[in-house]
Amino acid sequence: MGITIIYDRVRWEEKALFDAANKMSHTVNMIDAKDITIVTHNGNSHNYFDTILQRCISHYRGLYLTACLEFLNKHVINSYHTSEICGNKMLTSLYLKKNNVPTPKTYFAFSAEAANELASKIGYPLVLKPLIGSWGRMVVPIRDQESMEFMIEVREEDQNPLNRIYYLQEFVxxxxxxxxxxxxxxxxxxxxxxxxxxxxxxxxxxxxxxxxxxxxxxxxxxxxxxxxxxxxxxxxxxxxxxxxxxxxxxxxxxxxxxxxxxxxxxxxxxxxxxxxxxxxxxxx
Amino acid sequence: MRKVNCPECDGEIKVPDDAVKGEIVACPDCGANYEIEEIGKEIKIKPAESVGEDWGE
The missing domain is CATH 3.30.470.20 (ATP-grasp fold, B domain)
Structure with a gap:
């Protein structure tokens, strides 16, 4: 059997997956996402196998490339649907709660003013998280009103519009x-x-x-x-x-x-x- | 262990024998990160992408 692994940076994990597939006598091709182009009409001449492991380190690159690969009828792990939810902390919280999975109490606000008001109403400590991002980056414990105001100022200065959507979680x-x-x-x-x-x-x-x-x-x-x-x-x-x-x-x-x-x-x-x-x- | 010169400072970058295309190597002298672009008779490297806000797992 054959399997394609798509990456944009080879980490320890991608090498381990490559080695494991080889050991299991599967044919593996490793494709750099940065080299891929896709066309909506005839003209895609890729040599991918039908099963693709999507391993991009960049969330958006992986997500939108998965959309294209699914358009080409490839079986991508993980699917666009799963990637979209898991790559976004708000969507993850919503889907977890909706499906009765125990999850911390989470609050959302859509402006700086509402976020500030919400935080003082809930009380501290709280955890402020970005909607997108990993490795704990920009996940900040907010212990008082002053820290909240400071973080709002930082977020409002940022050019990324997603940073103006506020995700606050109870401090577990x-x-x-x-x-x-x-x-x-x-x-x-x-x-x-x-x-x-x-x-x-x-x-x-x-x-x-x-x-x-x-x-x-x-x-x-x-x-x-x-x-x-x-x-x-x-x-x-x-x-x-x-x-x-x-x-x-x-x-x-x-x-x-x-x-x-x-x-x-x-x-x-x-x-x-x-x-x-x-x-x-x-x-x- | 093979070696390639840093395009930035000419320092000597060590490339492990089991390195593959797409892996990152760093220059021990100037700290610049490079992605292995080609690994065969010759080793080609290019500047690695810098960490993005959406990077992670």
Whole structure:
């Protein structure tokens, strides 16, 4: 069988996927998204396989390229639908709640004034997040009115119109760790605890967070599968917190999941599971 | 380990044997990041894209 991996920067994960597919005797072609052009009429002469793993590091590049590839009747993992939801924190929160997946209480405002008013009404601390973005970038704990006003000023100065839409989330009281579960289709392949690096409150591995194996309980499995289904399924990194008051809550789902941290402590071959799922899902 | 010269400062950039097209290498002297454009008899590199606001997982 053949599989195409589309990338715009080869990370550890893309190399692992390439190696895993080769080991499983599949033919793999790696295509740089930056070299691709698409036409709506006849004239596309790509040599892609029917199953494509979309692994772009740039959310928008990956998202819109996926739209084009689906137009060409390719089976893309993850789908445009899933990528659109997971790449946007607001959409993710809406889909999670709509599908009864436990998730932190989240508030939205569509102007600086409304955001300011909303924050003082809810009370502090809060977490302010950008709608788009990853690795914990611009995710800020807001501890008082002064910080809120400062962040609003920063956001209003920014040229990106999405930064004028405000996403505020309750500050979840949790241990200094969160959980990253790798979901492939309807299976939780592995789960890890991510501990924040010293002097950092965010637990992202990209920010120096440390990984430790997390036991996959029935509750964790059920929530992760439900969360994955809510956003359309595929290959996903489901992030959860252990809310001291409310138990497990899903706060984010990653569409182009990085699993170097998880692979360093897990005894599961994550890359092989992803390839196996991709190949099987094409045959359906 | 193969080597390629930094187009910016002429420093020596080490390219691991298992490096592939699309991977990023950094110049140890000036810190510039480069993407491996071609890896064969010769190694070609080009300036890497800078981190975008929408980058991540």
């Amino acid at each position: 009281n949790r241990p200094p760790r969160d959980i990253r579960a790798i979901v492939v289709g309807e299976q939780v392949i592995t789960a890890i605890y991510r501990y924040a690096a010293s002097g950092e409150w965010r637990t992202n591995i990209a920010r120096g967070g440390k990984a430790e194996v997390c036991n996959i309980t029935n509750e964790l499995e059920d929530i992760c599968i439900k969360a994955a289904k809510a956003v359309g399924g595929g290959v996903l990194g489901v992030d959860l917190m252990e809310d001291i008051k409310n138990g497990l809550v899903v706060h984010e789902i990653n569409n182009t999941v990085e699993f170097k941290g998880a692979a360093s402590v897990s005894n599961k071959d994550i890359a092989a599971s992803i390839i196996e799922y991709a190949i099987k899902s094409e045959r359906r």
